[in-house]
Amino acid sequence: MADALPAELSRLLGAGDAPARDEAWAGFVRSYSPLLIHVTRFVCRSHDAAMDAYAFVLEQLRQDDLRRLRAYVADGRSKFTTWLVVVARRLCLDHYRQRYGRVREAPADQLETRLARRRLADLVADDVDPASLSQPVGTSPDTEMRAGELRAALRTVLAELPSRDRLLLTFRFEDDLPVRDIAHALGFPTPFHVYRRLNRLLEVLRRSLARRGVEDASP
Amino acid sequence: MPADDMAAPHLEAGEVAAYIDRRLAPAERDRVEKHLSACHECRGEVIEVAHVARTLPRRRRWHWLAPAVAAAAVILFIVATSKGIQQFTPDTGHRGEQGTAPVAPVPVAPAGPVATVDTLLWSSVPHTNRYRVRLFDADGAMIWQTQTRDTAVALPTSVRVNPGVPYYWRAEARVGVERWVESPLTEFTLLAYRPRQ
Ligand SMILES: [Zn+2]
Numbered sequence: 001m002a003d004a005l006p007a008e009l010s011r012l013l014g015a016g017d018a019p020a021r022d023e024a025w026a027g028f029v030r031s032y033s034p035l036l037i038h039v040t041r042f043v044c045r046s047h048d049a050a051m052d053a054y055a056f057v058l059e060q061l062r063q064d065d066l067r068r069l070r071a072y073v074a075d076g077r078s079k080f081t082t083w084l085v086v087v088a089r090r091l092c093l094d095h096y097r098q099r100y101g102r103v104r105e106a107p108a109d110q111l112e113t114r115l116a117r118r119r120l121a122d123l124v125a126d127d128v129d130p131a132s133l134s135q136p137v138g139t140s141p142d143t144e145m146r147a148g149e150l151r152a153a154l155r156t157v158l159a160e161l162p163s164r165d166r167l168l169l170t171f172r173f174e175d176d177l178p179v180r181d182i183a184h185a186l187g188f189p190t191p192f193h194v195y196r197r198l199n200r201l202l203e204v205l206r207r208s209l210a211r212r213g214v215e216d217a218s219p
Numbered sequence: 220m221p222a223d224d225m226a227a228p229h230l231e232a233g234e235v236a237a238y239i240d241r242r243l244a245p246a247e248r249d250r251v252e253k254h255l256s257a258c259h260e261c262r263g264e265v266i267e268v269a270h271v272a273r274t275l276p277r278r279r280r281w282h283w284l285a286p287a288v289a290a291a292a293v294i295l296f297i298v299a300t301s302k303g304i305q306q307f308t309p310d311t312g313h314r315g316e317q318g319t320a321p322v323a324p325v326p327v328a329p330a331g332p333v334a335t336v337d338t339l340l341w342s343s344v345p346h347t348n349r350y351r352v353r354l355f356d357a358d359g360a361m362i363w364q365t366q367t368r369d370t371a372v373a374l375p376t377s378v379r380v381n382p383g384v385p386y387y388w389r390a391e392a393r394v395g396v397e398r399w400v401e402s403p404l405t406e407f408t409l410l411a412y413r414p415r416q
Contacts, residue, residue, distance in 0.1 A: 077237035185239070
């Protein structure tokens with residue numbers, strides 16, 4: 001299902017001598033600079049840092065006889081523009097890390113811990129008490145133990161889910177991502193479809209837990 | 220590679236791009252989703268790339284959207300200043316009419332992050348004399364709809380659009396008795412006011 005190579009890219013990779021290659025490179029830069037600048041502006045906070053990163057990305061793309069661009073030809077499963085966004089973003093992050101250190105930390109808690117902290121019943125019911133959603137459960141030895149049981153049971157139940165459903169729950173409850181971003185990443189047609197699927201999944205989790213004799217971790 | 224210090228190999232650039240483009244075979248897709256479920260870094264990459272890729276200035280669309288936006292702006296001006304103009308359809312000039320299937324309108328603005336939302340604009344559909352526009356909030360509740368002969372409509376001030384939250388809208392064109400063709404649902408977010416640097 002590989003796409004035909006974009007004209008600018010195939011001209012660049014096919015250029016025979018140095019002047020032809022310089023000219024093809026100029027054409028490539030003209031065509032893809034809006035994309036590359038869009039990426040660098042997304043990753044970098046200031047205009048200057050974005051322009052700096054843009055220059056770095058161009059230099060890296062051209063390096064080693066266009067090694068990175070040739071890698072797209074060898075793979076070719078995606079659209080060239082999507083691939084270029086991935087590569088440019090990675091280069092930007094490398095550049096950013098070299099200059100400013102680490103970018104961001106992973107969340108401390110895993111999915112089952114995050115879910116155990118919430119009352120699954122509340123997540124599906126209409127009358128959600130927003131205060132209950134973020135309160136830790138384990139405040140006494142008894143509730144601590146029940147939360148531990150719930151986490152263990154959740155881990156088992158989550159492991160049985162199809163990977164796409166598990167990923168959906170992870171995006172939502174471990175990463176706390178907005179539903180519209182999840183819809184775009186997972187290919188749901190609209191955010192409403194994500195809500196619908198999440199509600200269905202939480203219902204499934206609740207039933208599986210009930211079958212195992214584990215009730216919600218109600219405080 | 221996004222990280223240099225983890226034992227498990229991260230997804231390759233081609234895999235991430237193909238995953239976002241929905242080009243992976245089911246088995247590969249499953250493997251990628253398993254990795255994503257366990258890897259915060261690759262999840263962040265997929266989310267960000269999907270976001271950036273869908274907000275790219277698209278080159279092909281751009282070529283005909285640019286004149287369409289310009290034309291729509293001129294038309295709005297003409298409609299606003301002189302009643303009785305009959306022809307107010309932006310001529311995109313690049314899209315041929317395809318067979319007998321009715322062409323759906325294409326939302327032009329607002330789309331993505333926008334500084335203001337006072338007018339909704341979409342491309343014209345041949346042989347129609349009526350468009351219907353519907354606006355939804357982030358929960359999918361319809362908050363406004365209207366019908367018009369034009370390819371642009373002003374949003375009434377009574378419709379409140381809050382900054383920072385997504386809204387969705389679509390335009391539909393009537394192509395027969397109770398037959399409508401609808402555009403894709405288009406998302407926009409009103410940006411909060413930010414002073415220029
Ligand atoms: Zn990874």
